[in-house]
Each structure stands twice: as structure tokens, then as C-alpha cells.
Ligand SMILES: Nc1ncnc2c1ncn2[C@@H]1O[C@H](COP(=O)(O)OP(=O)(O)OP(=O)(O)O)[C@@H](O)[C@H]1O
């Protein structure tokens with residue numbers, strides 16, 4: 001039987017809420033075959049990140065070569081890449097294997113404030129990875145960092161930022177409005193190079209949003225792996241994350257994870 005094949009190239013969150021673990025849970029929920037290349041091990045829980053252990057370039061390259069010399073992918077997501085060297089290696093390999101359907105989640109800072117991307121790696125993210133992306137999924141602070149802006153405060157400013165990011169090279173930009181202050185809605189914007197598409201849900205009043213960005217981008221990746229359009233992929237991902245946050249889990253004593261099985265249970 002043919003099944004969509006999705007790969008996540010990201011950091012491991014031993015606490016299970018974000019990173020590789022969130023991505024694989026999401027791939028499974030969306031019925032694609034999930035694979036992983038681990039770039040960094042993190043020691044983290046709902047209270048914060050206690051340790052970051054980058055894998056050697058040799059180990060990352062060997063994982064990518066193992067997958068692409070045999071299995072291949074229909075869509076790929078990148079998450080925590082941490083350093084300039086890892087970003088460069090991943091970009092080289094995506095080019096070498098002519099990888100299609102690349103979702104770049106430009107992970108920079110954990111919800112608790114820990115840095116997940118070194119400051120000196122920002123330029124490589126912009127110049128090496130964004131031009132290869134089919135879609136990039138920044139949140140508002142990440143969009144500000146990419147563009148060197150101090151704030152994005154309105155929907156109009158989100159639209160302008162999406163347009164500017166698209167000029168860097170990705171085919172599509174999904175700018176996530178989860179961080180937009182003072183709104184009772186969570187509005188994400190998809191810019192396709194010509195038009196804006198809006199995906200709006202009610203903002204849920206919860207602190208338990210650990211891994212929401214990873215989960216959302218992984219759901220987009222899964223839908224692209226099944227050959228769905230970008231609009232359809234974002235539409236499903238938005239419903240998926242809304243259900244997961246609504247049923248978020250009180251696990252740990254800090255910022256808890258979301259429930260990846262929530263959307264499936266509603267569909268039944
Ligand atoms: N409180 C909320 N209620 C409803 N939707 C939300 C809420 N917070 C975030 N979202 C949605 O979750 C998705 C992920 O957005 P978010 O801005 O949380 O990502 P992120 O900050 O990159 O997450 P991460 O912690 O993984 O870095 C988006 O679709 C966003 O609109």
C-alpha cells in the first residue's frame with residue numbers, strides 16, 4: 001500500500017511535548033509514515049530546557065544519507081537546528097537529494113525563554129534554508145527576528161511581514177498569530193505570493209501550549225506528504241492544533257503539552 005512519507009529534522013524533547021516527539025505523534029495521527037533525523041538532544045520538561053546536546057555533523061549526515069539512499073520522503077519538516085553548521089549541512093543535503101515539499105519551522109526560543117537557535121546562526125537560516133522552503137511557519141517573535149523588526153502588533157503588520165519574508169525565498173509563508181497581543185482570536189495568515197488566506201479560531205485561555213508550533217508545522221507536513229494543497233494543509237493543521245490545545249494536558253507543573261489525539265477523536 002502507498003502511504004505518504006514524512007520526515008522531521010529536529011531536536012529531541014525528552015519531555016514528549018515538542019520537537020521530534022510532537023512531530024512523530026502528529027505524523028501518526030495524520031496517517032503518514034513518520035521518520036526522524038535528530039539534530040540535537042535536549043533535556044527539557046514543562047518547566048524549561050536544562051541541557052542542549054548537539055549531535056555531531058557526522059551523525060546528522062549519516063541519518064540523512066540512510067533515509068535518502070533508500071526510503072526517500074514526500075514531505076520534510078525542519079525544526080530545532082541550533083547552529084550555523086547544522087543548518088548548512090541540512091541545506092546541502094536537501095539540495096543534494098533534490099528534496100521536495102520542505103516545511104521550515106524557524107524554531108528560535110522555547111516557550112520558557114531558552115534559546116534553541118544560536119544568535120550567529122540566524123544568517124544561515126535566512127540565506128541557506130529559507131530559499132529552499134516550500135513553506136516557512138514563523139510565529140510573531142520569529143518573524144520579527146527574521147526581518148529585524150521590534151514588533152508586529154496588527155493584522156496589517158502581519159500581512160506586511162509575511163510579504164517581506166516571502167521575498168527571502170520561500171514559496172509560501174504562514175505567519176502564526178498565536179502571540180498577537182490583546183486579541184481573543186488566534187489568526188494565522190497564509191501568503192501564497194499573491195493572495196492572503198486567513199485561518200481563524202477562538203483563542204483558548206490556557207498556558208499549556210508547549211510544542212504547539214512544532215505540532216502545527218508537522219500537521220502541515222503530513223498533509224503535504226499526502227499531496228494536499230497548501231491551503232488544505234494549513235486548514236487541517238489549524239483544526240488539528242485547535243483541538244489539541246482545547247484538550248491540552250496537565251502534565252508536569254509548568255507549560256504543559258497538547259493532546260495530539262484530540263482531533264482524531266472528534267473526527268470519529
Ligand atoms: N491560545 C491559543 N489558542 C488557540 N490557538 C493558539 C493559541 N496559541 C497558539 N495557537 C495556535 O497554535 C499554532 C502554533 O502557534 P504558536 O504561535 O503557539 O507557535 P509557536 O510559538 O511557534 O510554538 P512553540 O512553542 O512550539 O515554539 C498556531 O496555529 C496558533 O494560531
Ligand SMILES: Cc1ncc(CO)c(N)n1
Nearest residue numbers: 011012018019080110211
Ligand atoms: C526540541 C524542541 N524543538 C522545538 C521546541 C519549541 O517548542 C522545543 N521546546 N524543543
